[in-house]
Amino acid sequence: MPHDNSEFEHPHNLLPSDPELRVKALETILVRKGLVDPAARDAIIDTYENRIGPQNGARIVAKSWCDDDFRRELLEDATSAANSLGYSGRQGGHVVAVENTPDLHNVVVCTLCSCYPWPLLGVPPAWYKSDAYRSRMVREPRQVLLEFGLEIERGRKVRVWDSTAEIRYLVVPMRPAGTENLGENELAKWVTRDSMVGTGLPACPETA
Amino acid sequence: MSGNGMSNSEKFGRGSNLDENKVLPARLNASSPLEYRAFDAPWHAQLFALTVHLSESGRFSWQEWTTHLGAELHVSQKSASEYCSDTYYEAWLRALEKLLLRLNYSAQDELDRIRELWKQAYASTPHGQPVILDLDRRAPMIRTKQGSVR
Numbered sequence: 001m002p003h004d005n006s007e008f009e010h011p012h013n014l015l016p017s018d019p020e021l022r023v024k025a026l027e028t029i030l031v032r033k034g035l036v037d038p039a040a041r042d043a044i045i046d047t048y049e050n051r052i053g054p055q056n057g058a059r060i061v062a063k064s065w066c067d068d069d070f071r072r073e074l075l076e077d078a079t080s081a082a083n084s085l086g087y088s089g090r091q092g093g094h095v096v097a098v099e100n101t102p103d104l105h106n107v108v109v110c111t112l113c114s115c116y117p118w119p120l121l122g123v124p125p126a127w128y129k130s131d132a133y134r135s136r137m138v139r140e141p142r143q144v145l146l147e148f149g150l151e152i153e154r155g156r157k158v159r160v161w162d163s164t165a166e167i168r169y170l171v172v173p174m175r176p177a178g179t180e181n182l183g184e185n186e187l188a189k190w191v192t193r194d195s196m197v198g199t200g201l202p203a204c205p206e207t208a
Numbered sequence: 209m210s211g212n213g214m215s216n217s218e219k220f221g222r223g224s225n226l227d228e229n230k231v232l233p234a235r236l237n238a239s240s241p242l243e244y245r246a247f248d249a250p251w252h253a254q255l256f257a258l259t260v261h262l263s264e265s266g267r268f269s270w271q272e273w274t275t276h277l278g279a280e281l282h283v284s285q286k287s288a289s290e291y292c293s294d295t296y297y298e299a300w301l302r303a304l305e306k307l308l309l310r311l312n313y314s315a316q317d318e319l320d321r322i323r324e325l326w327k328q329a330y331a332s333t334p335h336g337q338p339v340i341l342d343l344d345r346r347a348p349m350i351r352t353k354q355g356s357v358r
Contacts, residue, residue, distance in 0.1 A: 013330050013339055019298050020251045025323035026304065027258060028341060029314050036261055044257035053244040090260060090270075112278035114296075123246040123256070129296045131285040165271040193244065 048123050056087050057120035057170055058191035062184045064097075065175040075099055078170060087119045095120065096161075099172040100198075104157045107145065107198030108169040109137040115163035117170055121196060128197065138162065148199040171198040248293045255297055259304055268307060276303040 016024070030036040060082060064071040074081040078097035082088060095117050098106040110116065111134050116124040127133050136144050141158045145151070152158055161169040173195040179187060194200025247253040263270050280303040284295055308314045326341055333339045 013333050013335055013337075015327065015330050016251075019294070019301050021323045021326050022301055022305070022319070023251045023255050023258075024326045024341075025319055026308070026314070027254065028322050028326070028343065029318060030258065030262070030308075032343065033313070035265070035267065035313060036258060041254070041257045041261050044260050045253045048246045048256070049253065053246075055244075090264065113274050113281055114277075115274060122244055126248070126293050126296075129293070131281070134281075135285070165274040 048118075052119060053122040054120075054191075054193035054196065055188070056085075056122075057117070057193075057196045058188040059184070060085060060087070060120065060170070061172055061191045061196060062187035064172055065187055066184050071172075074172065082120060089119045094166055095168050095170055097170045097172050098159070098161060100174045102156070102174075104159060105145075105152050105198065106159050106161060106169075106171045107137065107141055108161045108163060108171060109134060110163040111135070111138060112164070115165055115168060117168035120170055121193060125193070145199065148194070150200060171196050173202050176202050176204075249297075252293065252297045255301055255304065259300070262308075267313065268311065273303075273307065276307045279303070280306075 015021075027036065027038075027041075031038055060074065063085070064074045070081065073084075074097045078095040079088075081097070082095060098108075100106055110128075114124050114129045114134075116128065133144065138160050141160050142152055145158070163169055173191070175187070176190060179190065182190075189205040190202040192200050192203055195202045247256065259273065262268065263273055277300060280299040281296070284299040305314075305319060309316060309319075322341075322343075325343075326339075329339050329341045
């Protein structure tokens with residue numbers, strides 16, 4: 001009879017890490033007390049893993065490049081402009097769109113924790129949550145942007161927006177030159193996540 | 209959309225000696241600006257969803273939450289010499305535990321006890337079988353005064 005030694009060397013399941021065990025303990029306690037509905041929790045995970053992401057913000061930016069009325073609405077009241085395209089929900093309560101111009105580059109940070117416009121960009125990337133980004137972006141934005149590969153000319157102003165639990169920011173990057181013939185759907189592919197945080201620029205989808 | 213199979217340490221160079229407070233290492237920025245991956249580990253996702261769900265059910269306001277998270281991140285910033293998403297979510301976990309304790313939704317001995325029971329469940333479940341913690345079956349053990357479980 002074939003005999004698998006490894007089964008005897010590892011007879012039990014691998015023990016999860018301490019944080020994993022603590023999350024399991026929290027879940028067990030909260031579900032048991034009726035404070036958490038496992039189905040609602042799973043729906044939240046599915047939403048952020050599969051349904052919401054930077055493609056939402058990209059569609060908004062691309063539309064603002066093509067539609068002047070929409071652009072004005074976006075800059076005036078981004079929450080309502082986003083709602084009109086069906087993007088609303090938690091962490092999108094009050095969104096402010098800040099527009100890049102030849103004289104001004106905008107960049108977003110959350111110095112307290114990691115506030116971010118979830119309905120438009122999804123969950124923030126790792127670097128946005130890092131201590132280095134959060135502490136340094138307000139102190140030396142040009143240097144940090146340089147580390148992202150983005151050099152802002154001397155004469156161009158850099159404005160840093162600090163997000164809070166109440167106000168989230170969406171950077172509206174400038175429409176790249178040479179895209180005049182493209183429609184909204186094509187343009188949306190140029191709008192990168194980083195360009196909507198201000199740490200990058202729109203990029204040609206073929207070369208990105 | 210979802211993960212590419214890389215562990216945190218592969219992706220973020222957890223073992224490196226970079227001082228995150230001085231340098232924003234290129235590798236933190238290594239993910240493509242087009243790539244979207246919400247979570248690096250299942251427990252990050254579970255913790256995130258628990259917190260959002262609790263706040264939406266009115267257990268605490270989001271502002272209350274960000275204040276707690278900010279305070280914990282501030283502490284971890286001083287103690288950790290490097291960043292990885294585990295560090296971030298460990299601070300998140302401490303913040304949520306503290307907030308729930310403060311609001312009396314849980315107690316420390318309860319958290320410790322159930323974590324220990326999960327540990328035992330893993331240790332006693334044969335490899336390959338699902339790990340289940342049946343509290344109803346184990347209820348008498350939980351009700352026992354301190355000492356017998358730990």
